[in-house]
Amino acid sequence: MTETAAPPAPAGRARPAAMPGLPYFGGIARMRKDPIAYLGEASRRGPVVRLGRIGRRSFYQVNDPDLVRAVMTAPYADVGMTRTNDVLGTLFGESVFTMQGEVWRKRRDELQPAFRTSHLPELFGSAADEIDRTVSRLAPVAEARGSVDCSAALLDLLQRMIVRMMFGVAVPETAAQLTRAFDYGLEYRQRRRWAPAGLPRWLPTPASRRFDDGVARLNASITEIIDDHRAHPPERAGLLRMLMECRDEETGAGWTDDELLAEVKTTFVAGWLTTATAAVWLFDLLGRHPEITARVVDELDRLPSDRPLRYEDLHTLEYTEDTILEAIRLFPPGWLLSRRVRRTYTLGGHRLGRDTVLLVSPYALHRDPAHWTEPERFDPGRFHRGTHGEAHRAAYLPFGYGPRVCIGRGVAMMELKLVVATLLRRFRFTLADTAPARLQPVSFLRRADPLVLGVAPR
Numbered sequence: 122m123t124e125t126a127a128p129p130a131p132a133g134r135a136r137p138a139a140m141p142g143l144p145y146f147g148g149i150a151r152m153r154k155d156p157i158a159y160l161g162e163a164s165r166r167g168p169v170v171r172l173g174r175i176g177r178r179s180f181y182q183v184n185d186p187d188l189v190r191a192v193m194t195a196p197y198a199d200v201g202m203t204r205t206n207d208v209l210g211t212l213f214g215e216s217v218f219t220m221q222g223e224v225w226r227k228r229r230d231e232l233q234p235a236f237r238t239s240h241l242p243e244l245f246g247s248a249a250d251e252i253d254r255t256v257s258r259l260a261p262v263a264e265a266r267g268s269v270d271c272s273a274a275l276l277d278l279l280q281r282m283i284v285r286m287m288f289g290v291a292v293p294e295t296a297a298q299l300t301r302a303f304d305y306g307l308e309y310r311q312r313r314r315w316a317p318a319g320l321p322r323w324l325p326t327p328a329s330r331r332f333d334d335g336v337a338r339l340n341a342s343i344t345e346i347i348d349d350h351r352a353h354p355p356e357r358a359g360l361l362r363m364l365m366e367c368r369d370e371e372t373g374a375g376w377t378d379d380e381l382l383a384e385v386k387t388t389f390v391a392g393w394l395t396t397a398t399a400a401v402w403l404f405d406l407l408g409r410h411p412e413i414t415a416r417v418v419d420e421l422d423r424l425p426s427d428r429p430l431r432y433e434d435l436h437t438l439e440y441t442e443d444t445i446l447e448a449i450r451l452f453p454p455g456w457l458l459s460r461r462v463r464r465t466y467t468l469g470g471h472r473l474g475r476d477t478v479l480l481v482s483p484y485a486l487h488r489d490p491a492h493w494t495e496p497e498r499f500d501p502g503r504f505h506r507g508t509h510g511e512a513h514r515a516a517y518l519p520f521g522y523g524p525r526v527c528i529g530r531g532v533a534m535m536e537l538k539l540v541v542a543t544l545l546r547r548f549r550f551t552l553a554d555t556a557p558a559r560l561q562p563v564s565f566l567r568r569a570d571p572l573v574l575g576v577a578p579r
């Protein structure tokens with residue numbers, strides 16, 4: 122078996138540091154209980170740290186940004202994704218998210234044009250239509266100086282936005298099915314996440330049956346919409362139409378319905394909860410930092426007030442953008458990334474065997490004092506244009522790093538700016554309960570408790 126090299130080892134270290142725990146298994150049982158604390162502790166132990174074993178799989182955490190870069194850009198012959206057998210794989214089907222190697226490269230190249238910046242104004246139009254509905258719902262609550270469960274409101278809004286951006290029209294039934302299939306998927310995945318390796322996916326359990334049934338319904342409903350789209354293309358081009366225009370580079374053929382279905386579902390799932398989770402943390406942080414909110418509002422007040430927000434306005438919102446980047450530094454929705462060693466691989470001087478799982482924790486990297494000044498402080502100023510490079514690039518990876526970096530990051534930043542700008546132009550939000558928020562690190566880094574904010578007109 123071939124052995125390949127990543128960056129050189131730190132001098133004098135033959136064996137990687139290890140987390141304390143049981144012989145052979147290491148301390149990994151603690152990871153199940155409190156992964157954030159466990160991975161935070163592991164991040165301070167060395168550039169590559171052995172966490173322990175689950176079944177036959179060894180787990181290591183990669184903490185040094187140079188080594189993170191090496192792993193995230195390693196050739197597929199050496200390092201692959203861990204996703205294929207994952208429950209999310211069943212939900213997505215064969216898509217850019219689950220594919221690997223050459224097939225992935227081809228799919229990513231075909232998909233890329235749909236996500237180009239020139240499509241963003243069209244998508245902005247769809248997203249803006251949905252936010253108007255949220256504003257109308259919030260207005261009477263604000264008049265009554267009431268309070269609102271912002272977590273639920275943002276989850277609902279960002280879901281309507283991604284469905285509308287996908288189809289160009291509102292499709293509430295699909296949105297509801299998507300929620301159901303995803304909830305079942307999360308429940309099922311959570312049960313399996315740290316389960317011993319080898320528990321077969323086909324083993325029928327009540328949770329797996331609920332999940333499979335939810336996915337089947339979702340598939341049927343999206344397939345119907347794809348058929349309808351072919352027969353009657355909607356006026357406003359959504360991502361689906363852009364995906365329908367994707368062509369095989371060699372043959373020039375369009376995608377099959379199954380391929381379209383897989384990419385539609387992937388975009389829904391990858392683009393919904395991530396962005397919604399980021400929005401919740403953003404409003405949480407704004408609620409805790411009125412002085413920063415005042416600066417964002419000051420920037421928004423420079424826009425003409427006699428007309429709705431336009432796509433071009435987003436380019437002027439520099440401080441708002443920095444605030445979003447800072448929020449996803451402190452609370453990266455994709456808090457844990459993983460890769461699988463495909464053949465013996467040397468990382469930082471340590472030989473790692475096939476099937477070793479390499480974990481990269483954006484949450485830990487984003488809060489590491491070795492890379493960030495006062496990492497726990499919410500300070501959008503650290504992203505001010507020109508001072509962006511405060512930290513090593515691979516120490517800031519809310520959207521991942523390397524060839525598999527998030528394809529939807531432009532869409533996500535557009536949505537987040539639109540949400541924050543529209544809502545802060547209309548309403549004043551206050552956070553009554555300023556106790557530290559509890560984290561719920563599931564597939565995404567969720568806020569464990571609903572974010573309840575007081576709302577008043579501006």
Ligand code: HEM
Pocket residue numbers: 217218229387388391392393395396399449453454455458459518519520521522524525526527528529530532533
């Ligand atoms: C704040 C919002 C978002 C965050 C924090 C986020 C984060 C990420 C991260 C960390 C990855 C890389 C995962 C890895 O390397 O293992 C990723 C990949 C991906 N994201 Fe996002 N994402 C967001 C929004 C979106 C949106 C809006 C879309 C689509 C409209 C999207 C579509 C995807 C897809 C398809 C991939 C897989 C790309 C590939 O493997 O080639 N994401 N995202």
